[in-house]
Amino acid sequence: MFRSPPTTLPISRFSVALRAAQVAAAVFALPCIALAQTAPAPDATSQPDTHAEAPLAASMPSNAFDARQKALDQRSAQNDYTYGVAVHQCYDTFFVNTCLGRARDKMRDVKAQIRSEQLSLDDERRAARAQQRDEQEALRRVQDESEAPQRAAADERNAQAYEEKQRQHALDAAKRNAEAPQRAQNQAAYDQKQADFQRKLDQAHAQAAQDAKERAERAQRFGQKQVDAAQHKADVEARQKQAAQKAQEKQQEQLQQQEQQKQLRQEQQDSE
Missing domain, CATH: 1.20.5 (Single alpha-helices involved in coiled-coils or other helix-helix interfaces)
Incomplete structure (x- = not known):
């Protein structure tokens, strides 16, 4: 069987560089493969329902978001590793470019799905943080409203105390002014x-x-x-x-x- 010459660049140098990259990707992704394989892979054609998950995300704890983020990171690492393995295997096939294109398209589809889920996760996380801020603000408003009478009473007491101090200051000033001649006389006698x-x-x-x-x-x-x-x-x-x-x-x-x-x-x- 005759094999047509490749229409791409010579494979020798490219394959050596690609294999080195694949080995590095494999070393990076190996710790994540086991966890990624235990989780069922989502359908590439399915799209996440952002609006359906938003109410759930609002009450979801932060550790749940961290777990989902970790799963997305593992799937991204697994996708890179799978693409590297596919590229490596394509060079053992007859139609190398076609194989590389299918592997690249598959990698991009999975990457796009992961990106869509990442955006959805970010939206849910922002929504949860916004709801948390709203709840905290509501709690602060409730607390402020509950403490309003005490603050008003404290403000009234402070105002009364300030007015009393002002009155006392005015009385002291008047007393000093009234005693000024006597003090002057006493000072003259002392001198x-x-x-x-x-x-x-x-x-x-x-x-x-x-x-x-x-x-x-x-x-x-x-x-x-x-x-x-x-x-x-x-x-x-x-x-x-x-x-x-x-x-x-x-x-x-x-x-x-x-x-x-x-x-x-x-x-x-x-x-x-």
Whole structure:
């Protein structure tokens, strides 16, 4: 059987690159194949009824959305893996391009279905979040309405307290204004008292300085008197000593004169 030459690019380099990509896709998708195979594959021709599932999605918990999202991710990985395997097998067939086209179309159909389900899931998730927000907003409104009397009472109490503070502030200001002349008089009296005290203090300091000066002068005069007394005593003692010396000298002169007269008389007697 004669085999027509391929109308596509040579397969050698392309097949090597494709096989490497298929191996990578297989390694990525293998952990998801078992879970994907356990779930029944939906019909490629069927379309999801978005409006029928919307009320259910509104009350569906977030973990249900996560499970559906995980299933879609697994189906997408399985579709890529299946397409890689189909492409690999097409190169062992006679009509390679036809086989590749059918595999690509099948992959695109499944991808489109997964995309449609993904959009539906996103819509349901947004609807559920919107309903959750609406419910929370409704609960907040109910809570706000239930707490409105308490808030109104609290606002009234706060307003009354503020008005009371304002009145008290006005009374305090009026009292301060009324007491201003008395405070001014008291301040003037206090200032006068302080001035008198300062004047007396200055006078006391001046008197203390004067007393200290007088004490110093008296001490100086006393010291001078002591010096003068000592000098006078020394002068008296010196004069007394000088007088005693003069008296002694005079006594000696008298004794000498008496001795001389005695000698003269003796000489006169001897000469007679």
